[in-house]
Amino acid sequence: MKVQDIMTQEVRFCGPDTNLAAATEILWQNNCGTLPVLDSDGKLLGVITDRDMCIALGTRNCRASELAVCEVATKPVFTCGPNDDTHAALKTLRQHQIRRMPVIGADGKLAGILCLDEIVLHVQKTEGKEGISYDDVVNTMKAICEHRRAEASKPATMAAGAAPAL
Secondary structure, three states: OEHHHOOEOOOOOEOOOOEHHHHHHHHHHHOOOEEEEEOOOOEEEEEEEHHHHHHHHHOOOOOHHHOEHHHOOEOOOOOEOOOOEHHHHHHHHHHHOOOEEEEEOOOOEEEEEEEHHHHHHOEEOOOOOOOEEHHHHHHHHHHHHOOOOHHHHOOHHHHOOOOOOO
16 A cells, blocks of 8 residues: 555645744644645645644743744654655655655655554555554554653753744
């Protein structure tokens, strides 16, 4: 099974200058937890999650409307391609403990997003490599949910009150 068979194609996104209040509204209206951050040519610059926004606002003395996405977004971003095998994509999700991954087309532009939700909805009782098995999903979830050491998961820039720029 290929990533394109299960990815979400209608992806909501924002630009690097979008403020966190506007980004939050996009997430809320579209029931999603991640926004790809795209430049004016549609190229991926980074991603921002609802958790990124919450932590950024909780560690700074400013309003959501005063903080730009580019000050908070995660970069670099782990991605996959639409023709990638889902098992390879699951391996990337496990290795980097992420739940959502942008899918980049041959033109270098955002083609979709691979979400753990969609993976779970496509799970099958199978032992073969054709579909996604229950074991594939459970092993991926276990790796993503594995506890990290506090110091290793806390960005140095957050401790200093600054955010990584795009």
